[in-house]
Amino acid sequence: xxxxxxxxxxxxxxxxxxxxxxxxxxxxxxxxxxxxxxxxxxxxxxxxxxxxxxxxxxxxxxxxxxxxxxxxxxxxxxxxxxxxxxxxxxxxxxxxxxxxxxxxxxxxxxxxxxxxxxxxxxxxxxxxxxxxxxxxxxxxxxxxxxxxxxxxxxxxxxxxxxxxxxx
Amino acid sequence: xxxxxxxxxxxxxxxxxxxxxxxxxxxxxxxxxxxxxxxxxxxxxxxxxxxxxxxxxxxxxxxxxxxxxxxxxxxxxxxxxxxxxxxxxxxxxxxxxxxxxxxxxxxxxxxxxxxxxxxxxxxxxxxxxxxxxxxxxxxxxxxxxxxxxxxx
Numbered sequence: 251x252x253x254x255x256x257x258x259x260x261x262x263x264x265x266x267x268x269x270x271x272x273x274x275x276x277x278x279x280x281x282x283x284x285x286x287x288x289x290x291x292x293x294x295x296x297x298x299x300x301x302x303x304x305x306x307x308x309x310x311x312x313x314x315x316x317x318x319x320x321x322x323x324x325x326x327x328x329x330x331x332x333x334x335x336x337x338x339x340x341x342x343x344x345x346x347x348x349x350x351x352x353x354x355x356x357x358x359x360x361x362x363x364x365x366x367x368x369x370x371x372x373x374x375x376x377x378x379x380x381x382x383x384x385x386x387x388x389x390x391x392x393x394x395x396x397x398x399x400x401x402x403x404x405x406x407x408x409x410x411x412x413x414x415x416x417x
Numbered sequence: 418x419x420x421x422x423x424x425x426x427x428x429x430x431x432x433x434x435x436x437x438x439x440x441x442x443x444x445x446x447x448x449x450x451x452x453x454x455x456x457x458x459x460x461x462x463x464x465x466x467x468x469x470x471x472x473x474x475x476x477x478x479x480x481x482x483x484x485x486x487x488x489x490x491x492x493x494x495x496x497x498x499x500x501x502x503x504x505x506x507x508x509x510x511x512x513x514x515x516x517x518x519x520x521x522x523x524x525x526x527x528x529x530x531x532x533x534x535x536x537x538x539x540x541x542x543x544x545x546x547x548x549x550x551x552x553x554x555x556x557x558x559x560x561x562x563x564x565x566x567x568x569x
Contacts, residue, residue: 256445258443277452279455285511285514285515285521286511286512286514288511289507289509289512289513289514291508292504292505292507292508292511293504293505293508293512299503300504301503301504302502302503302526303502305507305524305526305531307450307523308452308458309460309521310456310458315521316452316454316456316458318452343455361445361447362447363445364439364440364442364444364446365440365443367446367449367461368433368436368437368439371432371433371436372437374427375428375430375433380427380453381427382453382454383454384427385449385451385526385527386448386449386450386525387494387525387530387532388532389528390528392526
């Protein structure tokens with residue numbers, strides 16, 4: 251049986267946070283009917299051994315999806331070639347941002363509790379820190395930043411998120 | 418329900434105002450995606466009951482910014498795990514959704530799961546189709562949650 255826990259705390263407890271640097275963010279905008287094709291192509295990357303750090307997709311309109319994929323820059327050459335070929339041949343718009351950084355953290359029952367995403371995004375706004383993309387699902391929050399910004403974001407978020415210490 | 422705010426940049430106060438007001442109403446967002454790359458767009462999910470409470474405040478805050486929310490009323494989230502950070506697994510999921518014309522209203526990866534928003538009434542179909550691609554253990558969790566016990 252699932253248990254949904256709903257509570258509020260002034261400083262939100264998390265299990266820990268992680269920063270990954272030197273990442274490539276590829277943004278693909280494509281017609282809905284290309285979704286299966288894109289899926290097939292992703293399976294081909296590094297002969298089925300390709301890895302990602304973050305994936306986010308949004309419905310733009312009745313005909314279009316936008317897909318953001320983050321991966322390590324040392325994998326960039328093979329990924330970029332394949333994704334560029336897809337874009338060139340199949341009416342897909344491709345944009346690449348690099349290097350970018352990723353900050354992610356997890357906490358108990360984030361999916362059930364009000365105010366968690368609000369605490370993160372409101373705090374960043376208050377400190378004029380920009381994010382390029384975010385994905386909050388399950389118990390995780392993923393934030394993509396420009397180069398050399400993830401640490402600043404992490405420092406600011408320590409005001410509202412904390413890893414409880416052992417006493 | 419999935420609510421999309423097209424053209425809304427995360428730097429704009431209206432987004433944090435909306436999130437802050439929803440939090441004050443104790444409204445949970447089970448899913449949130451934000452994209453500030455070539456398009457600026459935010460989407461999030463809440464229960465139908467919560468939307469009845471939050472709809473007016475969202476629309477009130479959006480109106481001065483000239484933004485209209487787009488709402489998909491019957492959305493369910495399918496979570497598939499572990500994704501193993503594998504593009505092969507992600508690719509298979511997208512292929513299944515694309516080939517079967519299952520809508521992807523939103524998708525976000527977390528540490529172990531892929532959360533995919535699709536039509537609520539097609540969740541069972543999506544789960545069955547994914548069973549054709551992925552091997553599930555015999556004792557896997559039920560596809561649909563049993564009514565949760567809420568701990569306050």
